[in-house]
Amino acid sequence: MFFVSFFWAYFHSSLAPAIEIGGIWPPNGIAVFSPWGVPLLNTYILLYSGVTVTISHYALLSGDFDSTCYGLFLTVFYGVIFTILQGFEYYNATFTIADGIYGSTFYLATGFHGLHVIIGTLFLMVCFGRLWLGHFTKQHHVGFESAIWYWHFVDVVWLFLFVSIYWWGSLGVF
Numbered sequence: 554m555f556f557v558s559f560f561w562a563y564f565h566s567s568l569a570p571a572i573e574i575g576g577i578w579p580p581n582g583i584a585v586f587s588p589w590g591v592p593l594l595n596t597y598i599l600l601y602s603g604v605t606v607t608i609s610h611y612a613l614l615s616g617d618f619d620s621t622c623y624g625l626f627l628t629v630f631y632g633v634i635f636t637i638l639q640g641f642e643y644y645n646a647t648f649t650i651a652d653g654i655y656g657s658t659f660y661l662a663t664g665f666h667g668l669h670v671i672i673g674t675l676f677l678m679v680c681f682g683r684l685w686l687g688h689f690t691k692q693h694h695v696g697f698e699s700a701i702w703y704w705h706f707v708d709v710v711w712l713f714l715f716v717s718i719y720w721w722g723s724l725g726v727f
Contacts, residue, residue: 562658563659566654566655580652583653585722586723594638598631598638599670605628606677608624609621609627612624614691616691622681636667636670639667658718666710669707670707673703676699679696680696684697
């Protein structure tokens with residue numbers, strides 16, 4: 554529901570920009586990110602991570618320990634790379650969270666998602682350690698499946714963020 558409220562605030566403000574922000578979206582002085590740079594790269598990274606965690610899961614179900622470890626390691630790697638790139642994007646932003654409704658909705662939505670990526674990456678790291686220690690079998694791996702479901706939630710939310718905040722928000726026609 555947090556993400557719903559962030560999207561609600563973003564769409565409410567962008568579809569009917571208040572007179573206080575000049576009646577335009579994005580507000581004057583805000584240089585939005587191009588969706589075709591780091592945001593698109595992060596989209597590919599999260600989509601690939603969804604594939605690698607799924608491959609890892611199916612490898613566990615088939616008893617292929619090496620492929621399970623490799624797929625899970627790649628997923629964790631992608632999560633770390635995503636976080637680094639998001640930090641790079643924040644560092645190079647021309648606006649801050651204090652820059653009105655655009656800055657606050659952008660940073661709350663993407664930052665809250667970034668927090669979920671960090672939590673999901675840690676969750677998968679714990680699963681990797683448990684996998685390495687032999688805690689997971691074909692029949693008993695509910696913790697791993699929970700991490701996978703969480704990771705796919707992170708993927709899906711990012712797709713909504715990319716389409717609405719980065720791509721649609723960069724069109725500048727509203």
